Amino acid sequence: MNSGRTGANLTAIASALNVSTATVSNALSGKGRVSAELTEKVRQKAAELGYVPSVAGRALRTGKSGVLGLVLPDIANPLFPQIAQAIEKAAAAAGYGVLIADSHGDVAMQTQAINRLIERGVEGMVVVPRRGTRIGTVDCPVAVIDSPSTPGNTVSADHWEGGHQVGRHLAELGHDRVVIIGNNPDSNVQNDRIGGIRSGLTNAAHTEIVWISALEKQNGAGCPLGVADKVAQGFTAFAAVSDLHALRVLTELQRDGINVPEQATVTGFDDLIWAPVVTPALTTIRMDMARIADVAITALVRSIDMESPDNSPVSGGVVADISKVVMELIVRHSSGPNNKKQANNKTSTAGERTS
């Protein structure tokens, strides 16, 4: 225990000052039950002795560990850093520590991870569920971050609306033959994004979906996507549901001698770390993870506080809040007007560029 380290505990401070531990505790917690002068003396002595309160003692007494859990489907996911960082920050602001657990994309391990966290005494947890998983009954409040179309979702980006922005952006640039690049048709997030993209395009637009996972099952991981063929077939834009896939499209196009954005537009999702540094920089959509994390943590903390007074036997479970956080379109250089159409069509509004 930390407090065993330097040996300074409440008793040490109390006896050094010839007061009771109750007084020291009250002084330190600043509830105003102790005179100002004594409070000051206690504070000084505590600092002098390098007092660090024992979380174990406090937890045992109050029944609150001050720790939240974060369960992720796969820490190796490129989006994870953003999520973890935002959750850690929001939790710290609310006075909680964050214990991580990786479910390695496996449903059984997800359950194990959740149980490990429970055993470690977390008061609540944030779960980013594995694709298509539904969180069973958990013995503490749970906030789920997935997609608005996931039953039991607590908060997430409005992926559909984000897709809509992408679709509209492409429509404004005059694109009406668009290849949508997805990975896995079982993902709610991806389906939301794809639905949004379609809805933002003009009614006359022709779209085609390429599912990478299906393609790779046939041709092996890392196989070509055949994007140059699509360009030859008259497609002028590629809208990927992730910057990872957008990057794959971009480099494959470039390697095949197709200029982006002059000959083909590429858009991604999530504003991952490489989006601004590749050439041409990737047009993408960013979610406001800080806000999502705030909503999740706030909902979690409220739920924790609500269940602690009354001793309802088992009150845990998913915190339903269903907030959708709006996404932000970031237009960079990988998207441009449909040059094929340009000749006989004047409606295309050139997209403004940010960099």
Added chain:
Amino acid sequence: MNSGRTGANLTAIASALNVSTATVSNALSGKGRVSAELTEKVRQKAAELGYVPSVAGRALRTGKSGVLGLVLPDIANPLFPQIAQAIEKAAAAAGYGVLIADSHGDVAMQTQAINRLIERGVEGMVVVPRRGTRIGTVDCPVAVIDSPSTPGNTVSADHWEGGHQVGRHLAELGHDRVVIIGNNPDSNVQNDRIGGIRSGLTNAAHTEIVWISALEKQNGAGCPLGVADKVAQGFTAFAAVSDLHALRVLTELQRDGINVPEQATVTGFDDLIWAPVVTPALTTIRMDMARIADVAITALVRSIDMESPDNSPVSGGVVADISKVVMELIVRHSSGPNNKKQANNKTSTAGERTS
């Protein structure tokens, strides 16, 4: 507290079975002080009641929280997922939970983050220090993962040797005019890698370093690196100290119509998520994070166990172990023979390809 949740604690089990809590505790911990039959009965009752031991009670009594801290310079770093995943796994295997802390690349916040972890009662921590930071005195064992040339480093990849492999690979492909792409000259890791790259090239090789941070300070973030000019000047290979920079080089070359690897070879570092999926796939160097994490956690746990019996007043501090973990070269398609040289030089050994 978790244990308050279902109400089942040792006492509940003990009274249900008309035995003492000591016996229940001994039975459950399996130290063999209890008869086999009673142990079995206790186990069943515990399961029946959904008993979850209270970490707070145990921690208070034993003085061990069972939690380790992980301090990262910047969670948004693309390498972070690998590190966090490996540390979490190694810690879980050793029976520890992992509390995360983000120092946001700031020295002051790094200290704060460390203190927060101490207050949360971690028994030890793994720190990936901010560039150039030295960890001050910390009140618990600390394992530092940085680079072998960082004073006080506990374990890390052998970045120099990894660079050496890259240099040798390039030399074998016949490259003797190489641009090295670094970001920050203050980074031990980067300097190790660069030193290694140079050492692996032939003595006659000409190298030039481009520091991205310096370039961006002049020309703004995301500015062109001018790699096409380098090719025009006769450079045939670009060795970046990170896949992120390698990606930047690759896309800039492609955008300028230069074919990789036919006209220029590109190599990276770290085998980040996009390395295998871009076209051409990136030749890179991978560190064995699982092994690094194992060494770090093992060292940490040993140090924790050593200091607990004797009550040395302040025994925390950096665990010095200085293990170098070898890196693995992964040859993909972004590196190829020096075609300029090929004509009048037969020594180049065509690199084997893995994919």
Added chain:
DNA sequence: CTGAAAGCGCTTACAG
């Protein structure tokens, strides 16, 4: 404004 006392749940010598 301050103190004595109880108790959170656990483990561990110590007796029997």
Added chain:
DNA sequence: CTGAAAGCGCTTACAG
């Protein structure tokens, strides 16, 4: 093989 008792450090009614 089993039990009674103490105590880890804290907070919180309850007295004074």
